[in-house]
Amino acid sequence: MKMLAKYVFTSMLFVFCGPVLAFNFGALQEQLKAIPVPPQILKQLPVSPETAQIIKEVVGTSQEEEIAIGRQIAGDLLGAAPLVKDAKLQQYVNNVGRWVADQSERPNLPWNFGVIQSSDINAFAAPGGYIYVTLGLYKLLQNEADLAGVLGHEIGHVIRKHHLKILQQSKLVEAGGNAINRQVDNNEAVQKLIGGGAEIVSRSLDKDAEFEADSIGVVLATRAGYDAYGLPAVLQQIGHFAKNEGSVALLFKTHPLPDDRLDKLSLAMGARFDRIKGETLAQRFYHVK
Amino acid sequence: MKLLKIGIAALMCLLTLSNAMAAKSGMALRTTDIRKEAFGDAKLVGKLKAKDKVQILAKDRGWLKVKSRKGNGWVRMLSIRKGSYKKSNNEAKGLLSVASGRAGTGKVVASTGIRGLGEEELKAAKFNAQEIKLAESYSVSKAQAQQFANAGKLVARKFNYLPKVE
Numbered sequence: 001m002k003m004l005a006k007y008v009f010t011s012m013l014f015v016f017c018g019p020v021l022a023f024n025f026g027a028l029q030e031q032l033k034a035i036p037v038p039p040q041i042l043k044q045l046p047v048s049p050e051t052a053q054i055i056k057e058v059v060g061t062s063q064e065e066e067i068a069i070g071r072q073i074a075g076d077l078l079g080a081a082p083l084v085k086d087a088k089l090q091q092y093v094n095n096v097g098r099w100v101a102d103q104s105e106r107p108n109l110p111w112n113f114g115v116i117q118s119s120d121i122n123a124f125a126a127p128g129g130y131i132y133v134t135l136g137l138y139k140l141l142q143n144e145a146d147l148a149g150v151l152g153h154e155i156g157h158v159i160r161k162h163h164l165k166i167l168q169q170s171k172l173v174e175a176g177g178n179a180i181n182r183q184v185d186n187n188e189a190v191q192k193l194i195g196g197g198a199e200i201v202s203r204s205l206d207k208d209a210e211f212e213a214d215s216i217g218v219v220l221a222t223r224a225g226y227d228a229y230g231l232p233a234v235l236q237q238i239g240h241f242a243k244n245e246g247s248v249a250l251l252f253k254t255h256p257l258p259d260d261r262l263d264k265l266s267l268a269m270g271a272r273f274d275r276i277k278g279e280t281l282a283q284r285f286y287h288v289k
Numbered sequence: 290m291k292l293l294k295i296g297i298a299a300l301m302c303l304l305t306l307s308n309a310m311a312a313k314s315g316m317a318l319r320t321t322d323i324r325k326e327a328f329g330d331a332k333l334v335g336k337l338k339a340k341d342k343v344q345i346l347a348k349d350r351g352w353l354k355v356k357s358r359k360g361n362g363w364v365r366m367l368s369i370r371k372g373s374y375k376k377s378n379n380e381a382k383g384l385l386s387v388a389s390g391r392a393g394t395g396k397v398v399a400s401t402g403i404r405g406l407g408e409e410e411l412k413a414a415k416f417n418a419q420e421i422k423l424a425e426s427y428s429v430s431k432a433q434a435q436q437f438a439n440a441g442k443l444v445a446r447k448f449n450y451l452p453k454v455e
Contacts, residue, residue: 075421080414081406083424090427098434103445112428118406130424134406144441191416198414202407215451225443229351232367239370250407266367268451271329273351276448281441 063128066164067110070128072190074112076198077124077132081116084135084288090114092286096144097131097151103223104216106159113151115288121238122251124201125154127164136247139288140237144281148221149231156216162209163200167193204254211256211264218269227278228269235262314372315355317341321368323360327352335360343369 083090090113097113109129118134125131131154133147141147157163194200214231222228239258241248255261317337324331327349337343337359347354352363429437438445 071421072416074424075416075418076414077411078420078424079417080410082417082420087427090424091429094427094429095434095437098429098431099438099443102431102434107431110425110428112425114424114427116406120406122406132424199408199412202411211454215453219448219450222448223446225438225445227350229366232351236371262367264454266365267454269351269367272451274327274329277350279441279443281443284441 061164061168063109066161067128068187068190069164069167069194070126070130070158072187073126073194073198073200074130074132076191076194077126077201078114078116080198081118081132081134084115084117086115086288089138089286089288093133093138093147093151096147097155100148100152100220100224100226101129101155103220104155104159109158111155120247120250121241122248123150123154125157125163126201127158127161127167129155129158131155131158135288141234141285142282143230143285145221145226145230145278146234146280147230147285148224148226149217149229150234152217152220152224153213153231154217155220156213157205157209159216160209160212162205162213166203166205167200202250202254207256207260211261211268214261214265215268218265218273222273222276222278225279227280228273228276230280232262232265232269235265313345315343315345315353315369316372317343317364318368318370321364323355323357323362323364325362327354327363331363334362337364337368342372345369345371 093113093115094111098111101107101109101111106129111129112131114132115138116132116134119136120134121136121140123131123133123137131151133150133154137150138147141150214235217231218228221230235258238248238251239262243252243257317339319339321337322333323335323337325334326332335357337357341357341359343353343355343357343364345353345355348366349363351366353366353369354363355361355369
């Protein structure tokens with residue numbers, strides 16, 4: 001099992017543009033202009049107009065909207081791959097994940113973690129704090145620090161709103177108007193925004209977003225008291241899978257290759273972790289039967 | 290028959306041996322220092338060049354203890370590719386392919402109850418209200434997570450985010 005080693009991440013977003021083209025983009029422009037961002041905030045920032053626009057869009061989505069979007073995506077994902085029916089496993093993953101997430105600047109999101117029934121090697125993050133790891137990936141992990149690192153990567157996507165920004169850049173979020181605010185099951189307005197099923201999670205983020213999430217993952221694991229090298233160890237293991245292997249196909253399609261990620265991490269980590277001792281908690285790690 | 294048993298035993302023995310040996314080998318990915326201890330400022334023992342082979346003896350945090358023609362000591366884990374996993378993974382990969390129903394046809398093998406999760410499956414996914422509620426029922430509070438951390442003797446500490454690498 002050791003040689004088999006570790007795993008994978010994927011952050012998928014469900015963004016599907018097709019059905020949404022029916023929206024009236026003229027009206028949308030008007031709605032965009034109407035986003036209530038205090039103008040003095042934008043003026044105070046020494047940024048380009050493009051950046052200011054992005055900030056405006058991010059500010060324009062409330063936390064409630066972010067959570068409603070994420071919940072819909074999560075429900076879709078679970079429709080494709082349900083939870084592994086092992087309550088102890090799910091509780092364990094939530095404990096580790098919440099502890100790591102609490103070391104971030106967004107400890108107040110309704111963080112939810114889970115292991116889903118799929119032999120693929122991947123992990124998914126949706127806005128608002130919904131994070132799921134496949135059983136295939138979980139089985140590659142060797143200790144709690146590995147899990148913390150993997151979850152830390154996904155938490156990085158959530159706190160930096162990587163997926164939400166894709167939705168915002170495609171100018172879809174605002175089109176939903178107030179409909180997003182309603183917390184209902186299977187919110188049709190939200191589903192229209194995110195497109196077909198859970199496809200948004202199979203969208204690639206840009207490479208920098210993945211490198212940033214890796215970097216955040218090792219830092220959050222370290223802050224939580226874990227060994228910093230869980231995530232790198234997992235990436236090393238994933239790097240040994242053939243590129244045409246089915247179980248990693250989507251992961252490799254949507255992420256930079258593991259060797260590139262390790263190169264970047266190596267540069268970013270440098271000697272900063274030399275004096276940092278952390279726990280791996282291999283004994284406490286929950287093994288799936 | 291007896292001969293066959295001996296033959297199998299010998300084969301197993303060989304396999305175990307080769308696996309054990311393979312598990313400890315590695316290769317330098319780039320020029321990297323070999324140090325006497327697992328610290329960046331420990332005494333320099335030697336230097337590995339890219340593609341130099343090493344034997345891996347132990348691991349400590351981000352460091353591997355290695356034996357090599359350029360010297361014995363500690364090198365940064367991220368500068369080494371562990372060469373052993375390739376072969377073992379090929380075997381494992383075959384198994385995984387079968388389990389995910391992706392060997393050959395790309396069709397899902399329903400009988401295993403476990404399936405792959407590709408773009409098609411995600412696109413066709415339908416919202417599962419019951420499952421998301423079940424998932425949310427496992428969420429824990431800050432206080433519960435703190436208790437869990439205490440039980441594992443995990444102590445939160447400050448650590449800055451890393452600078453962006455260009």
